[in-house]
Each structure stands twice: as C-alpha cells, then as structure tokens.
Amino acid sequence: MKAHFRTNLVAAAALVAGTLFGAQAASAADDTIKVGILHSLSGTMAISETTLKDVMLMLIEQQNAKGGLLGKKLEAVVVDPASNWPLFAEKARELIAGQKVSAVFGCWTSVSRKSVLPVFEELNSVLFYLVQYEGEESQRNVFYTGAAPNQQAIPAVDYLRDVEGVKRWVLAGTDYVYPRTTNKVLETYLKDSGVPAEDIMINYTPFGHSDWQTIVAEIKKFGSAGKKTAVVSTINGDANVPFYKELANQGIKAQDIPVVAFSVGEEELAGIDTGPLVGHLAAWNYFMSVPAPENAEFIKSWQAFTKNAKRVSNDPMEAHYIGFNMWVKAVEKAGTVAPDAVIDALIGVAVPNLTGGYSAMMPNHHITKPVLIGEIQDNGQFDVVWKTSGLVPGDAWSDFLPDSKDLIADWRKPMSCGNFNVATGKCGGKGS
C-alpha cells in the first residue's frame, strides 16, 4: 500500500517534472532530443496506459545513463490525452508542432491511433504504436511493434485445435473495432479449415459489461454438444475481471472449456484471484515468466524504477522496449533525428526482444516476433506451454479478409506503398 503510494508520488512528480521541462525546453534548445509520450493518464484508458508512460520514462532514463543519443540527452515530453479520442489529435499536434519532439510513442485504442494518423502524416513525424491490434493498416509515419492478428490470434487458434483438440468455438468480444475485425479474420480462418458454421458462436458485449451470468451460461450450454469447446476472448480490459469471476463461480474449468484471451496479461490478472482460473490461456509475444537474461534484467530495473518489488511486466511493455530500442538504433544509423531519414533507417533494424531473440522491423512497418501461448497459474503469472519454432513476421493486411487479401505493404523505395494491390498492380485500395 505504502509502496504504491510512494510509486505514485514519484510518477506524479515525474509527470509534473516532465511537463515543466517540456514547457521550458521549447525555448531551451538543441542540446536535447525530445521524445513525446502520448498515453492517457486519466479517464477509462488510464488503467492500461499510465504504466506504459512509466515504462517510457524508465527507458529514456536508462538511455541517458548510457550517454544519451548522438551525444545529446533525451528528454521526455509527457502529455495527457485523457482517454478522449479527438484530444489525442490535438495533443499529438502540440507535441510535434509545439514541442518539436523527434518521435512519439503512444496510443492504445485503435480509435485513438486513427485520430492521430492525419496529424502525423501532415506534420511528417514518427509514431510508434506499441499495442497488439487488428491489423489492416500500414502508414508511412507509423511503426507497429505490437502483434498483428497473425502474430497472436491465429497461432492461438491453431494451438487450441491441434493440442487441445477443440472442435467448437465461441468467439466472445467487446463490441468495437479490434474484436470485430479479429473475429472476422478468425471466423474466415476457421471456416476455411473446415469448421461448420453451427460450431461457431459469436458474441459481443458492451464496454465495461459486468453481468456475465447469461453469457457464461450460454457458453456452458454451447459447450455441451458433445464436442470439445473453447472460448476465444477479445473481451476488453475492464470487462475481463467480472467475466473470469463468473466463469470461476459457475465452475467452468480450463480442463472443460478453456478460454484463450488476447487482451489479458499479467497487469489485468493483478486484480483477480487466479486460483480458480488455472489453465485458462493467453496468447502474447512475451510473458513475465519467460526465463531469458534480458527479461530478468528488464524486470529488475522496472521494479527498481517503480520502487515496487511486486510490480509485474507485460507484453505491451516489451513492445515499448523493442520500439524504443529500434528508434534509438535507427537514429544512430541515420545520424540524425530528421523524420524522413529515421523512417528509412528503421526498416531492417533488429534489436533484442525480451524472450531471448531478436526482432526486426520489416518493410511493412510491422516487426517479427515469436508467439507464445501461456496458461494462467495460481500466482497470477503465465506458464508458457507452447511457442512458435521461429519468429512470425507481422502481416499488415490479413490473408483471410476478402478486402485485404491482395494487399501488401512495402515502404522501401521504389514501391513506398502501404496498400499495394498485387492483383491490380496498383498502389491504393482499401484503408489508408
């Protein structure tokens, strides 16, 4: 308790300091390189994004301890878009045009990313988007270090089908763009692999849904048709705690109907007693329990930075770690922070990830990552039960959606196109 309080004081102080410095530095000039952090620190998304702001502050502090970048100190400029989507665009503009930051790290929800896209395009700056998302996008100014559906959802479904022998599927999600797109991809994928339509149940719930009795009962009913059943959950953060509590209360065990989630990590589990949930699954590119030296070091410095020995790490944090290091390396390679040079230099950059390998930035501005499947343990951690044998390259345009299966993205010259249609041979198609 006390520790948390202190942590937050520190965070608050850092925030105030960040804002003050930011304000000063506008005049203070060229001996620093400014990095924008665009994460909500208040409102509904603060629950997920505040932590990531802290991760960025830590990474910047570490880089400065190593001597900064191009001989200059890095300086964090923190703004609070307050979970308000139009405000994201305003704050992005403030960071780029007002504060003259060299790159921005931030956004969580897809709608916030879509809201800042035109700003980054217009002012020609660099955005790192560091959360798993639904794909179907590749933009010149944006680098995506979270998982695309083929780096999370599809391997998870493969695992359930091949290892758990699942034949009947519940696709449950919160009613917004990420679950809807992911479920569309999954539905096509399952049908293509021979699952009949009556063995797929799709269910959407509103944001923050808290009364799961009926839906859990329906899942139970759907699962009693003589075929092994699993739930693929794209339920958004806040609604997960009551969902898992209801599963536990109604006695649905992972051995009977496993739930694999794409938005539940160590941070989300911190609010639940995981005893009754042992064996339910999550698919990510990183788990805190992965035994790699880089990971041990990251956790150690993270817990020291937050002054909380129980603080957990999760997948979006790893995406920040990768994204930040990629940017640092690209700036070093380009020898400047000028956006055009950095954007070109970023492609092909490879940095260590936290699971004991390397991740590389590809021409479609997505990265290569391993995919891990973990089972929830009673201590709130995940045990990795399966891992892809190699790295999976992120696919900007899904092969399983009719609109996007002909599209590819390649930002290298001469193509320089985020949505090249291989069927028509022209740049441009659906999306941006």
Added chain:
Amino acid sequence: MPFGITLRRIVLAVALAVVGASGVGAHADTLRARIDALATADFAAKEAIINELAAAGDAEAVPALTALGNGDLQVRKTDGKVIIAVRDGNSYKAIDPVSAADLGPVDRAALDKIRVNNNLRRVISAVVGSLTLRSKDPSVRRAAADAVFKSRDASALDVLDEAIAAETDNGIRRRMVLARAAAILQTNRPEPDRLAAIAVVAEHGNQDAKDLLSSVAASADGEVKRKATASIALIEQSLAMWSVGQNIWYGLSLGSVLLLAAIGLAITFGVMGVINMAHGEMVMIGAYVTFMVQEVIRTSAPALFDVSLLIALPLAFLTAGAVGVVIERGIIRWLYGRPLETLLATWGLSLVLQQAVRSIFGPTNREVGAPSWMSGAFELGGLTLTYGRVWIIVFAIAVFILLLVVLKRTAFGLQMRAVTQNRRMASSMGIRTTWVDALTFGLGSGVAGIAGVALSQIDNVSPNLGQSYIIDSFMVVVFGGVGNLWGTLVGALTLGVVNKFLEPYAGAVLGKILVLVFIILFIQKRPRGMFALKGRAVES
C-alpha cells in the same frame, strides 16, 4: 521335531519378511524413479509416465499426482530432487512425494515447478479418480466418481464395478453408476448394455449428460443412436423449462445489483432532489475501503479474511458518509435550487475523486478476494445458483428494508421527510434543516458506500468503478419514480428481469439499447415514473 518345525517356520518367516521388504523397496523405487523422471520429461513424456503409474494401479502415486496437477510438485534446484512444496504460513516446506516425510522448510526461489498443461490436468484427474475410487474418505470417492464420469475412461470399468459393489453411501453409488454408464458408452459392449447405460445417463438429465449423449449420438448407429437422440430431445425440453427459471434468477440478481447501486441515489436524488453525478464515486470509495480492509487483514490477521466484508461494511458506510457530508457542506448547499450548476459541480467532483483515487492507489485494478462463503455454486433442480449472487440479493433486500425502517420509523427519518416536503414549515417547527440536509446526503452517500462493498465482489475495483453504474442508477430511480423507495425496488428488479430475458434473444448490446428505448417511451407516457408521488409538495 517340534523344534525343527519352529526353526523352519522362523526361517520361512524371515525369508518372507526379507522378500516382502525388498518387494516394497523395489516397488517404491520404481515409483520414485517414475516421479523423478517427470522432472525432465516434456508434456508427451509426462503423459506416458502418468499412464504407466495408472497402469500400475498404485494408490501410493496419488499424492504425487495430485500435487503435479496442482502445480505443487517441484524440483529442488540444489540437488535435483523432486518434492512436494506445501505452503506453511508465509514460507514453504518440502514433503517427500513417496513417503510423505517432512523434509523441512524450503525457499520458493530454489524450486523449479514441474509444468503441466490442460491436457495433463485432465489425464491426472482421470487417473487420480480411478485410483481413489476405493478411498476411505467419502468426499474423495465422490470426487473420484465425478472425475471418472468426466474422463469416461473405459479402463476404469473393473475398478468401478468393485467400487459400486462395496459402496455404502447411496449418493456416491449413484454417481459411480453414472460414471460406469459413461464409461460403458465408450466401449463396444453389446447393445442392451449400452442402451441401459443411456437410460442411466438420460435420467441424470443435466448439461453434462446432454454433452455425453451428443457425442454418443454422433459416433454410434442403429438403436443406440436412436435412443441417444431421443434422450437428448427430452433433456433439452426439460433444460428449456429450467432456463426460464434461470433467466428469472439472473434477472433478480442483476436487479439486486441495480438496486444496490441506485438505492443511495434514491435518497440524494430521489428524496433531496440533488442531481448527484458523483454518486458512482461514493460506490467506488466503498469498494476501495473493502480493498484496504482486506489488505490490512491479509498482512496482519489472515484468519479474519472470511469476515473481511462484514468489517468493511460499517467502515465503508462511515467513510463514504463522511465524504458525503463534506461534499454537502462544502459544495452542494450553495447550489440548492440550481439543478444545472449542481449537475456540473458534482460531475466535476466525480472526475476529481476518480483522479484522486488514481493518484493514491494507482490506475490498475485492485484485488478484492471473495470470502469462502461467497465462492462457488450449488444446484437447485436444474438451476445453478452461485453463492456470491445469492448473498448479494439477500444483502440488497436487507439494505432496502433497513433504509425503509430508517425513513419511516425513526425521528431522523421523520425530520428528513419533513424537510424535503416543506422546508419552511419544518424549519419553523425547530428542525435544523441545514443539518438534516447534510445528514441526509451523508446517509445516501453512506448507503452507496456499502453498495460498493458488495459490488467489489462482482466488478473491478478500479477508479472507473463508479462511472459504470451512474447511468444505470439514474435510470432505475427515474423509472421507479423519484422520491419513492418502493419505486426504486420495483424499478431495479423489473429492469433486471427485462434485461435478462432480452439478452439471450437480442444479445447484450442490443438488449441494453432496447431497455433504454423502453425507458424513454415509458417516461414519455409517465414522466414521474412508476410510483409517482402526489400532492402539493410535488407540484411546487
């Protein structure tokens, strides 16, 4: 001669003893060797080892297997020995997996867990089930019978037959017979046997039975398939009937949550007429009080955990109530009669309170545990009732009755009603109206605080907790009729039941929209809600 016989007997006895001992030793050694092999095996090899243990039919393997399934079977890094780690207060102690000997305390960090996955957990529970069917402990036998029913393991049939013959408890025997039927359906036994098994399973009549029969219907043919399909249809019919009851139950349960969330607002908004947008934050404060109480109990008195909610109730009431009084004295009393300003001020206040909690406790969810008497579920006919929900309904009704008594039967309640109905008259009767206002607002906030204690059991304890209930709360109070507690009760339960009957057909998203549309239409027709107050006080 007698001497010779005795001598021979002694020799024989010694020889037997030696053979016996070495037999036990060799046996324990193979068991230990297999358990040790688990340490380095991958998932497939582990499954093979578990099946070997099962084939050996050795009940001594049960503790090790159970520990493996629970994730307690560990490898000690120092010497590579496989042990069972048991929590002992705040530390762990090591237990030998074969002899159950206590090997002393052990450091968790010096242990490597032997990992299992869902598939292995299934295999383990099936194996442990078939190994413990003859256990002396009836609850173990019951769990064993259920495990075999789930695993439908045909190789357990012989053990099952023995166990059924020896079983004295009727309830457990019924479960064993059911498990036997499930196992028989996996074999190629003659048709009459399998038809009899279907009859046994069909009689059981729940979703598990339907699941089993569906898989039989899919794989069998002829008479067996026909009978299974017919039984499924019967089970589905009875389940459909029960599902109406289940929906009513879900509706009442949702209604009780709505009632809890709204009942404080029924006082601050309903009785006092203050549009209190910070109502949800009072609920949140109650939930955080629960978290803090549990936190203190966890660190200093773990034995009290089961009563943590009871301790939290008065504290939540006092904390939220005190905050309520401060808000009334500090802000709201300056704004009486100016609803728009009140709305804006309390809305701003709710944001301030949220951010304050976020700064103090952090933005992430806090864990509030469920006491043991609120965990799990029980079956009543075809209904599955979860204890947590049952207690929340009981609690909501208790709070409602208590509040009704306070309003109708106490001096404070009388003064409160007097002040809200005619402030000037009450004032000239010697009632200190300003203090009644403050205390009324405090009461409403305090009640919201104890609602937070209950809601912490089913929802996130996060700074956003209150926000998700504020709209529902206003909906309930306006629908039920402003200023009437009975209206709030009926309104909450009606909305709960309507919502739950719509949900299976319309889906959760559309269901919620339909309820909102229904309320809008209802308010058009009856602007004062279901139970409208009448009289001069209302008209003015």
